[in-house]
Amino acid sequence: MPELISSLRAIVGASHVLDPADPAVDLAPYTRDWRKRYQGRARAVVFPGTPIEVAEVVRLCHRLGVALVPQGGNTGLVGGGVPDESGQQVVIQVGRLNRVRRIDKANLTMEVEAGCVLAHAQQAATAAGLMLPLSLASEGSCTIGGNLASNAGGTQVLRYGNAREQCLGLEVVTPEGAIWNGLRGLRKDNTGYDLRDLYIGSEGTLGVITAAVMRLQPAPIGVVTALATCADLVDATDLLVQAQARCAMTLTGFEVMNRTSIDLVRRHFPQLAQGVPAANWTVLIELSGPTSEGMTRLQLEELMADCMDRGLIDDGLIAVSMQQSRTFWHLREAIALAQSQEGLNVKHDISLPVSAIGEFVAGADAAIARHVPGARMVCFGHLGDGNLHYNVQAPEGQDPAAFLKNHEAGLNALVYDAVVHRGGSISAEHGIGRLKRDELRLRHDPVALALMQRIKSALDPSNLMNPGKVL
Ligand SMILES: Cc1cc2nc3c(=O)[nH]c(=O)nc-3n(C[C@H](O)[C@H](O)[C@H](O)COP(=O)(O)OP(=O)(O)OC[C@H]3O[C@@H](n4cnc5c(N)ncnc54)[C@H](O)[C@@H]3O)c2cc1C
Secondary structure (H helix, E strand, C coil): CHHHHHHHHHHHCHHHEECCCCCCCCCHHHHECCCCCCECCEEEEECCCCHHHHHHHHHHHHHHCCCEEEECCCCCCCCCCCCCCCCCEEEEECCCCCCEEEEECCCCEEEEECCCEHHHHHHHHHHCCEECCCCCCCCCCCEHHHHHHCCCCCCCHHHHCCCCCCEEEEEEECCCCCEEEECCCCCCCCCCCCHHHHHCCCCCCCCEEEEEEEECEECCCEEEEEEEEECCHHHHHHHHHHHHHHHCCCEEEEEEEEHHHHHHHHHHCHHHHCCCCCCCEEEEEEEEECCCHHHHHHHHHHHHHHHHHCCCCCEEEECCCHHHHHHHHHHHHHHHHHHHHHCCCECCEEECCHHHHHHHHHHHHHHHHHHCCCCEEEEEEEHHHCEEEEEEECCCCCCHHHHHHHHHHHHHHHHHHHHHHCCCECCCCCCCCCCCHHHHHHHCCHHHHHHHHHHHHHHCCCCCECCCCCC
């Protein structure tokens, strides 16, 4: 398709288009997803440098009837950011749109381009004496645009909400190539349908996000982190209730990790698990106080002592330095990486009412043990948000690829049936992408699905924006 490649080059410059016909280029970083479950083929990968270039690329593809796949850091876990196997889709990579345009300290907002890596946006907020409290283990690679397109969650949702709650405005290139400027840093704006909320979480199927206005927060003064061990998830849930009752305004993290999760980190990253007591469940608690570190520490010590007296905590460790606090977080964040080192596994990113979680995990663990004896349940996540990563790894010594092939459908049915039965969601924070598209069709409310389909048809009648994802 020489016309397409030469026209793309005319828009963004020759060096910003990768052509698969060129034997010197490696397209794999843009066509294979992070989990290595999907290996697509692209007609081209294009790197626009401005929103106007994005709009021109989109208009060109619209005219030629070529489908586009928006892509940021390509850290998504549901196969949403990579092209299909047809070799007909163009990947529109927004990584060159990476500027923090401005920080408004009085309004507590940041205007930032979609390709800005989340960690860079966080650093810019910190340099201004403020905080962007969106935090994921992938923050060194994922981008603001990807975070918004997938409505990312992460470790501070409990206090600050997910990406949706942290975004006040968007700039979007529509499927026809118009630029919608919705970059308003307003906390109140009731002017008709909320297009911002429509685009957040749309996973690249309704347009390309090119910039956003994000809310910032005053930086906390005292941040203190602890690990606590619990005999079971019911005790961990009671600990959460106590933490919320006593420290609601300062509680910024409440993560749980089961024994198997920590064992995997011990195996693949032993330095991160040094000194961590073995337990059925380990809880990471973080308080971020507006006054001194001493006051925050005291609050955490009192919470831990009281919960030990109540028998909810068996053992506890309060970090004595920021360095140790970071090590605790690395332990938590390394679980996903340890799992990928261990091999392919069946992943479930689910949410439930917090009150239903203990019963769900006990029931699902028992059912899976019967279904695949020896299967290892790697369960960890954001208990404070009712969001668990309930993943299943092959029994020790079994081939992970064969395990995935033979058991994925059965395990999905088992887990998702139990989740839906208890009023939960089959995707808490990772989205639908390609991985969960069929599950969505099977399990979502049919009226909601029909409305989504009508929104998609109205905004993208030619179905050229990330086709085959979500719906
Ligand atoms: C180790 C690890 C830990 C993770 N932890 C978390 C976690 O705690 N919480 C969480 O929510 N997620 C987590 N993720 C998943 C992932 O990092 C997030 O979904 C992230 O928000 C994706 O950002 P990205 O820039 O990499 O997007 P990509 O992977 O590039 O794309 C994701 C989706 O967004 C679309 N998209 C990307 N950019 C744009 C754009 N500019 N405009 C329109 N659509 C776009 C893509 O088409 C795709 O559908 C984790 C991933 C890894 C690898």
